[in-house]
Amino acid sequence: MTSTTPSHPRVRFAPSPTGYLHVGGARTALFNWLYARHTNGTFILRIEDTDASRNTPQALSVIFENLRWLGLDWDEGPLPDGRTIGPFGPYFQSQRKDIYEAYCKKLIDKEMAYIKEGAVLFRMPRKRIIVPDIICGDIYFDCTLEKDFVIRRKDGSFVFHLVNVVDDCEMKISHVIRGEDHLSNTPKHIAIFESLGIKPPLYAHIPLILNPEGSKMSKRDKGSSVQEYIDEGYLPKAFRNYLCLLGWSIKENREIFDIEEAIAKFDLTQIHRSNARFNRQKLLWINGEYMRTMPLDELFPHALSWLKKAGLIDDHYDNIPFLKGAIAIVREKVKTGKELIDWMKPLLSDQIEYNEAVLQQYLDNEGKNILKEAFPYLEKVSPFQAKELEETIKSLAMKNGRKTADYIHRLRVALTGRTVGPSLYPMLEVLGKEKVLYRLHKVLFEHE
RNA sequence: GACCCCAUGGUGUAGUGGUCAGCACUCCACCCUUUCACGGUGGCAGCACGGGUUCGAAUCCCGUUGGGGUCGCCA
Numbered sequence: 001m002t003s004t005t006p007s008h009p010r011v012r013f014a015p016s017p018t019g020y021l022h023v024g025g026a027r028t029a030l031f032n033w034l035y036a037r038h039t040n041g042t043f044i045l046r047i048e049d050t051d052a053s054r055n056t057p058q059a060l061s062v063i064f065e066n067l068r069w070l071g072l073d074w075d076e077g078p079l080p081d082g083r084t085i086g087p088f089g090p091y092f093q094s095q096r097k098d099i100y101e102a103y104c105k106k107l108i109d110k111e112m113a114y115i116k117e118g119a120v121l122f123r124m125p126r127k128r129i130i131v132p133d134i135i136c137g138d139i140y141f142d143c144t145l146e147k148d149f150v151i152r153r154k155d156g157s158f159v160f161h162l163v164n165v166v167d168d169c170e171m172k173i174s175h176v177i178r179g180e181d182h183l184s185n186t187p188k189h190i191a192i193f194e195s196l197g198i199k200p201p202l203y204a205h206i207p208l209i210l211n212p213e214g215s216k217m218s219k220r221d222k223g224s225s226v227q228e229y230i231d232e233g234y235l236p237k238a239f240r241n242y243l244c245l246l247g248w249s250i251k252e253n254r255e256i257f258d259i260e261e262a263i264a265k266f267d268l269t270q271i272h273r274s275n276a277r278f279n280r281q282k283l284l285w286i287n288g289e290y291m292r293t294m295p296l297d298e299l300f301p302h303a304l305s306w307l308k309k310a311g312l313i314d315d316h317y318d319n320i321p322f323l324k325g326a327i328a329i330v331r332e333k334v335k336t337g338k339e340l341i342d343w344m345k346p347l348l349s350d351q352i353e354y355n356e357a358v359l360q361q362y363l364d365n366e367g368k369n370i371l372k373e374a375f376p377y378l379e380k381v382s383p384f385q386a387k388e389l390e391e392t393i394k395s396l397a398m399k400n401g402r403k404t405a406d407y408i409h410r411l412r413v414a415l416t417g418r419t420v421g422p423s424l425y426p427m428l429e430v431l432g433k434e435k436v437l438y439r440l441h442k443v444l445f446e447h448e
Numbered sequence: 449g450a451c452c453c454c455a456u457g458g459u460g461u462a463g464u465g466g467u468c469a470g471c472a473c474u475c476c477a478c479c480c481u482u483u484c485a486c487g488g489u490g491g492c493a494g495c496a497c498g499g500g501u502u503c504g505a506a507u508c509c510c511g512u513u514g515g516g517g518u519c520g521c522c523a
Contacts, residue, residue, distance in 0.1 A: 016523050048523060119521055136453065145450095153521040160523045184452060184518040207454080207516090214515065242460095245472095249461055253471040272461090274454045275516060282460065282473045292486075333485045343484095393482095408482040420484045 009041035009174045013067075013074070014164070016048045017059035021066040021226040023278065024179060024209045024217055027243045031206055032177045033072045034244075034266040044086065044171060045077030049094045050163055066226045069236050071259070076171075088171040093163050100158040103166045103196070104151065112195040118154030122162070122192060129187040134175075134204040134268045141187040149188065161185065165192040173201050177268070180205040180275075181216065204268045207247045207275045217278060233306050233337015234283070235299075238290035242283045246276040256289055288335035296328055303327045306337040312348050325430040329422040346416035347431065352439060354417045362413040368444050371410050373400060375440055384433040386425035393425075414443050 013029040015021065036043035045067070049055040064080040076086025090096055104120055107113035113122050124146045131139045151162035168176060183205045193200040211217045217224045229239050241256060250257055250265050291299065304323075307313045317323070330343045346352060354363065363371075374396060381392050397404045408424050415436060421427065428436055 014523090018523090051522065117521095121521095131452095139452070141452075150521045155521080157521085159521065164523085179517095180453065181517055182523095185523095205453085210516075212459085216517070245460060247460095251462060253462070255460085255472055272454090276461090277459060279459050279473070285473055288485085333483095335485085403482090405482050412483070418483090422484085424482060 009036065009039050010044060010172050011036050011041060011175050011177055012044040012046050012168070012171065012173055013072075014046040014048050014167075015063055016051065017055050017063055018219070019056070019059040020062055020219070022217070022219065022224055023226060023243070024224075026066065026070060026226050027209060027246060028177065028179055028206065029067060029072050030070065030240060030243050031248075031266075031271070033074075034263055035175065035177060035268060036075070037263045038266040041174075042075045043073075044088075044173070045074040045091065046167060046171070047078060047092045047094075048160070048163070049092055050158060050160070055094070062227065066230070069230055070226070070240055071236055093167065096163070096167070097158070099170060100152075100163055100166055104158070104162065107151070107192075107195060110195065113151060119150050120152035121148040122151045122188075122195075124148050124188070125191055125194075129190055131183070131186045131190065131203060133183075133186075134202060135271050136183070136205060136273055139183070143187055143191075146187070151192075161188050161192065165189050165196075168201055169193065169196065169198050175202045175204060175268075177204045177206060180208050204271070207272055209246055210275050210277045212277055212279070214277060223278065223280060229283075233302075233340065234287050235290045235294070235302060235337075237294070238287040239283070241290070242286050245282075246278070247272045256286065284335050291331050291335060291340070296324060296331075299331060300324060300327065302337065303331075303340060306341050307344060307348075310341045312341060312344060322430065322432075329426045329430055333422060343421065346418060346421070347427070350435070350439065352415070352417040352443070354413070354443070358413055358417065358419060362410045362419070363443065367410050370402070370406055371414055371440065371444055374407050374411070375437075375444065378428075378433070378440070379437060381433070384429060384436075386429045389425045389428050411440075415439050 011032045013025075013032050015025055015029075033043050035041065045063075047060065047063070049060075061080065067074070068080075076088060077091040078084050078089075084091060104113065107122065108115070108120065111123070113120050115121075124143060126144045126146065129141045129143050131141065133139055149159075149161065151159050153159065167173075186203060186205075190200045209217050211221045211224070219225075222228075226239075237259070240259065241262075244250075244257075244262050245255060248266070248271050250261065300323075304313075307323075308315070313323075326344060326347045327340070330340055330347070334340045334343055361367075374393065377392050377396050378389075381388050393407050394404050396402075397407060409419070411428070412421050412424055413419060415427070415431065422430075431439075
């Protein structure tokens with residue numbers, strides 16, 4: 001086979017189905033994917049599910065769903081619908097026992113491994129091993145005191161080091177792009193490759209993603225799971241953009257860029273050697289940027305799913321123009337889907353809740369009287385659009401010797417129950433005359 | 449502890465011998481403004497330390513310190 005020529009790299013993401021996708025894993029997947037797409041190579045998904053005790057079908061679907069959410073598609077590997085693509089399967093390690101068996105036997109036959117107490121141990125060569133790393137350079141490990149290690153447990157199952165190497169070899173992996181936490185394992189892997197008479201792949205160990213405290217982000221850490229960001233209403237493009245920034249840069253003093261540009265400029269040799277801390281504020285900022293600037297029609301499906309998930313609309317909801325108008329004015333003000341939902345709530349329901357403090361401050365008798373002044377004018381505004389509404393309120397304020405703010409804040413509170421919200425005039429337009437007058441009438445004339 | 453990796457503001461980064469060390473997030477002030485947000489202007493804040501090499505080091509070398517990772521019949 002010559003499929004490992006540099007011009008056509010084969011890389012893989014090999015997660016273990018643990019029930020969630022770690023942000024570090026997500027970035028590893030992203031970098032592998034970027035490299036494959038940049039080089040016109042092949043991106044392979046392999047499931048390292050040898051530890052049967054913690055593998056479940058749900059855990060597997062989380063990997064599928066989160067990778068799909070990130071927009072990372074794979075050229076070989078298992079698909080969510082149960083099919084498989086690619087000629088090097090099966091891509092589940094749990095289904096490759098015969099292959100490992102054969103390799104294990106081969107190592108024993110060559111006396112590179114031996115049986116002890118029922119387990120099979122690999123005979124580690126006592127020598128210096130150099131790991132040539134694309135990112136870190138040549139790294140020297142003195143293995144003269146290294147101990148032999150288990151590659152097959154006495155229960156017959158195979159250990160990570162063996163299966164990882166065998167699969168990379170069988171699947172013709174050309175570049176192993178993985179977290180730096182694997183660096184210390186690499187001499188072992190190279191030793192296995194060599195004892196098999198196979199040239200090891202090229203290695204690129206990427207720096208780790210640290211939590212804000214500065215240690216390796218672990219499953220324990222809040223914010224370590226991709227699913228959390230999905231649930232918070234982050235946009236996949238924004239999240240992916242942020243991930244690109246951890247350990248890599250397109251330079252040019254820009255940080256917001258689309259994935260095509262990232263693919264075009266991605267370069268393994270430009271990846272940093274130092275770890276990076278995960279910074280939510282930066283992520284939040286980036287998400288806000290995307291929220292505000294992406295085409296409304298592109299944001300719309302995301303918003304729709306957030307709203308449905310939150311139960312604010314159901315599958316039968318059909319007032320799309322209203323929804324789009326509302327999203328358009330709200331997205332200017334918020335940074336996540338979660339916030340968007342919260343801001344949309346009072347626009348979507350006529351059941352406005354007023355808390356006592358707000359009532360006293362804005363809708364006491366004086367407040368109501370002020371709004372009663374405005375009511376007949378609002379009735380007459382035509383067309384019921386932001387520009388005309390603004391002119392109406394301003395001239396009314398002038399006429400009555402009030403500040404426009406006197407009307408504006410009270411209107412917002414009366415219509416939404418909240419003191420903060422979208423810009424008023426566009427909001428009136430989006431709500432429409434009927435809803436505006438209905439809500440006003442209810443709070444001004446029906447309550448007592 | 450051993451081995452390995454790393455080191456530009458609080459965070460992410462640009463910078464590869466000669467820059468007033470740039471950008472972004474955060475934070476602060478002011479402006480804009482109907483709230484909020486955006487936007488605008490300005491500001492605080494950095495080359496860990498010590499030796500070399502060099503006419504000249506953030507940039508090269510060594511050491512120290514600091515941080516991180518790995519040391520499983522987990523992956």
